[in-house]
Amino acid sequence: MLPIPADIFTEPEDVSPDGLANLGPLRRLAGTWQADKGIDINPKAEGPERRTFIERIRMDPIDPQANGPQLLYGLRYHIHINTPEEDITFHDQVGYWLWEPATGLVMQTLAIPRGQVLLASGKAGPDDRTISVTAKRGDTAYGICSTDFLEQAFRTDAYRCDITFNDDGSWTYLIQTELFVRGAPFNHRDTNTLQLVAPPKLNPLALIVNARAKENAGGDGSAA
Helix, strand or coil: CCCCCCCCCCCCCCCCCCHHHHHHHHHCCCCEEEEEEEEEEECCCCEEEEEEEEEEEEEEECCEEEECCEEEEEEEEEEEEEEECCEEEHHHHHEEEEEEEECCEEEEEECCCCCCEEEEEECCCCCCCCCEEHHHHHHHCEEEEEEEEHHHHEEEEEEEEEEEEECCCCCCEEEEEEECCCEEEECCCCCCCCEEEEEECCCHHHHHHHHHHHHCCCCCCCCC
């Protein structure tokens, strides 16, 4: 983290409208992804359960975001997971992946419709082939917040997501969630390797800028 400047209000002027081109290590996550061999190890009354799941993830670039002088580029994502045995959604998740070029800070926000949110962080260079982010319960900067029921029955103490970008263009994640279930620790694990099924779209500002440039050039991209 860079030192907090005296001026915390003035936003940067050298902001690129092209979010996709400024995602750093997150660029390889942009697009729509799918896989049908994900593995989930979760707690049950009779012991750990292993489930195979079908996963689809859409990640779209967003416009640049500024916290005063801090500049972030990112992706908005939606994860939908089913299992071969059931039609009902197995897991639904939304959030953002964010990157701060000035510091190499990588962040993931996560929200699930069972009453839990978190903000995880890590560091990465623009060309890194791996990304790792973590969050801990009780941390006021990069922490985990849950409902009363989850706090008492399935407390989440820590979260870690490791992503590896593979040579064939796919990417693999391993998520480890340290739970405390009925007085006992449990390592909840999810892993999958996803393949690209649709290319990423441009962020709204980039679409506007590109359309305006074509209009100024004569409407078809050629000089008037």
